[in-house]
Amino acid sequence: MASLISLSKVTKTYRLDGGVEVQALRGIDLKIKEKEFVSIIGPSGSGKSTLMHIIGILDSPSTGLVELEGKNVGKLPEEKLAELRNKHIGFVFQAFNLLPRTSALDNVELPLIYSGVSATERIRRAEEALKIVGLAERMNHTPAQLSGGQQQRVAIARALITKPSLILADEPTGNLDSKAGDEIVSLLKELNAKGNTIVLVTHELEIAKKAKRIVQMKDGVIISDKKI
């Protein structure tokens, strides 16, 4: 089967103000296929987030090739990348990143505004997505009225709503207690069972083990890549 996303010889170098260079990624080769559940694990600073941003075409590599569904995205203008992100990628962040004072429903429908979907259709699909993550009863709650675990569920519903090819979760349990964290990982597992492709970034081995494939990183390189 063709890869959903493919990275070859990807590097990322940050140049700090003083002229010092930080090599966050130094030659990454990684292919992710449809319906996979991959976890990326490694110590803090090993380049996990940087890698995830490149996979999600939110950032571009310093050198190397990134292909989404076989298409090189390296030379595309920002407008086009935004369109591709909207269509193919769903992000889940450690800090939830929900709009404050905005209902769960309005938060979830957000990506569809940028796909040009009509308001009634947006609401219908946002309700459906909230049902999937088990928050059908909390649609009109604002983030402040929800627990951390519930907020992360809203964020997952938001990632799901465009029916993306790939859901990227960067330390989604980092701000949660272990019980709520376990529930989020179980939810991601469920979603994968239903056919969603998921990349889960974490620094906890216990959590990484829930995936079907573990990619281990250190100092900007992949040191192991195992199927379980």
Added chain:
Amino acid sequence: MIPTGEILKLSIQSLLRNKTRSLLTMLGIIIGVSAVILLVSIGQGLQSYITNQFESLGTNVVMVLPGKFGAGGGVATTAHSVFVSKLSLNDVERISKLGSPIEMVGASIESTSNVSYAGKSRYTTIGGFSAEYLKMMNLSAASGRVYTDADDRVSKNVVDLGQTLAPKLFGSGNPLGKSVTIGGQKFRVIGVLNKFGSSGFGVDTNEFAIMPLTTAQKLFGLKSVQSIGVKAKDKDSIPVVINMVKKELGKRLKDDEFSVVDSSNLLQTINQVLSVLTLALGGIAAISLLVGGVGIMNIMLVSVTERTREVGLRKAVGAKPKDILYQFLIEAIVLSLGGGLIGVIIGSLGAWGLSNFIETTVTWWSILLSFGVSALIGIIFGVAPAARASKLNPIEALKYE
């Protein structure tokens, strides 16, 4: 690009999330726009009041006023002219003898005094008009009669009350035949006048009393008259009439002791004064709008900084730089237009409230101008913050604390 309607909805939603702040941000524009609406309405009201007053004398009328009109002293001269006027009834006589194309010559004086009846008293305008002057002003009685030339010749102590003065002194009672006291003398009320002129600037134009010119001269101890109205046969003969009157009066009076003006050059002078006034007031309003615009820019910059994470997130889920640009730009425009709308409402209400005291006219052009300027301010002062937001790097924006 997402549709403008959607962006508008987004912008209004985020403004409503910060209601107090949005309102405070609009304050500068609100004050500026209500000032524009109010000031222009007062200026326009003043202009149409003066125009109406002059036109109440009828068309083709040339006025003889004491002093030098227009130069230096300007309009103000006429206010005190009753004390310095060198014009007399003799002048009126001589002008009427000039004949064609002069049709009619009338004279007037005006002063203020208490008018009282049975313990009720009003301090009001007293007009002393000759019978011809009455005709030129088109004054007529609603009940009773208006005094005549015969009353004027014998300086009879009779008075006609303005439409709104009568009920203030007599309530619902009949004033005809009753005696009122004016300046210590008794006057018999012989008529109540029909409504006259437009609503007034600062005064009720129908709260006044009139009496024969010579009666008023005796009452106020004057030998002079305050103004002479000369009616020309038609519009084309006005210049001829002006020359005839100037020549005749020049025989007896010095050049700077009288002026002969017609409605067009009087209105021109008044309009000049008023447009300078309107311009000055408009300048003040423009400054407050500018301050309002800077206020909007300031708050929008704060808002962009505060919402850095929101911008990052929107970009991550597929917003294009243009979507972000328009969202913040439209937010600024909605703020300034909203301020403009509230300002128009407050300004119009203010003008409406003031119309109880002075004449105000809210004009369409001032409302359209206010909206246009508000929108422009939103665009000019909203572009920089919106551009800043649209250029934010999504990854850094998402990490922003």
